[in-house]
Amino acid sequence: MINKIMTGDSREVLKSIASNFVDLIYLDPPFFTQKRHSLREKKSEKEYSFSDKWNSLQDYLDLIKLILIEAKRVLKDTGSIFVHCDKVASHYIRVQLDEVFGFNNFRNEIIWNYKRWSNSKKGLLNSHQNIYFYSMTENFKFNRIYTNYSPTTNLDQILQERVRGKNGKSKYKVDENGNVVIGKEKKGVPLSDVWEIPFLNPKAKERSGYPTQKPVLLLNQILNISTDVGDIVLDPFCGSGTTCISAKLLKRKYIGIDISEEATNLTKQRLEDMLVTDSVLLKNGKEDYAEKDEIVISILNSIGAFPVQRNSGIDGYLKKNYNGKPVPIKIQKKNETIEDAINKLEKASLVYNYAMKIVIQTNLLSAKSLFPKHSDIIIIKSNELAILSLFENEISLRI
DSSP, rough: OOTTTEEEEEHHGGGGGGGEEEEEEEOOOOOOEEEEEEEEEEOOOOEEEEEESSHOOOOOHHHHHHHHHHHHHHHHEEEEEEEEETTTTTHHHHHHHHHHHOOOGEEEEEEEOOOOOOOOSSSSOOOOEEEEEESSSSSSSOOOOOOOOOTTOOOHHTTTEEEEHHHSOOEOOOOOOOOOOOSSOOOEEEESSSSEOOOOOOTTTTTTTEEEEEEEHHHHHHHHHOOOTOOEEEEEEOOOOOHHHHHTTOOEEEEESSSSSHHHHHHHHHHHHHOOOOOOOHHHOOTTTTSHHHHHHHHHHHTTEEEOOSOSOOOOOEESSSTTOOEEEEEOOTTOHHHHHHHHHHTTTTOOOOOOEEEEESSSOOOOOSSSSOOOOOEOHHHHHHHHHHHHHHHHHHH
């Protein structure tokens, strides 16, 4: 039963699975579009299709209800279910979930937001789908994920401790010397219920030609927050097998079910090929409000640092504190001397009393001074500068 793809009607196949057996169910049923969906795979010219036509809304909801009842039976007490839908019948499905899993076990409505470039119908462009997150009990498994701060966030202010004044208003805490007290180590912003994960573009290497195929990155996020390595993941409408691909990739066990033999054969083939598309958007983040250039962001990412916007003296903070305090980072700019970079970081750090400060040196520009200022800032050469210095040293030795 583990790591298997089965062909058949989910209403019947689910009955063969033991009770309290599964850690997570991802349900991506038909959306009641009243259409036949088809798509042709470019390489082989093979066409994949499935019907989403129903005699009535009640027939559709009866199917959903039966699947949810069986889903609840096979889930462990620590398990969860994620039900994927769109605007057509999402409100009806939510009612079914409340009835089967209980109103109190509703956890989140996740909005999967993506870019779409055409809108032939009159009205607003459809650019999101809904994923309902319900648990079996209060004791559900959940792994918190942290994301980077928004470019508009004043990170240096967030890192400062606050206290209540005499009038009850919040203010920054200072020590006996008047220095601002830095707060506890920050991990980032907890993942929200709006997920900006790109829709699969037509040229993505994981594209299988199956209509309504979801990106592996979307399922990875669901599995990462709700399962651990070795857990069992079930998809009763596995389609092209994205859930199973994600489970295998993240070292989870999987069970896939689909009524279409074409779909289950495609899933088995994809599990052998394991093609997954990276997302530049998820790697680099949104740049709408960012003032730091790509080189600075790239260096900060390479050392695992949070970027800081709207601060000319501090470009980022390490995610790890030193002696209980944040570590500010300043990247030397293209036309900036190393002395200017140091001075800017010193000025920006003046009232914070950091235990460690770092300047990343990116070039050899330097201002010669008869009276150089003392600084305890640590200077680290960027990878590019280190390689350039290596070449120069080698040439001078040979001369």
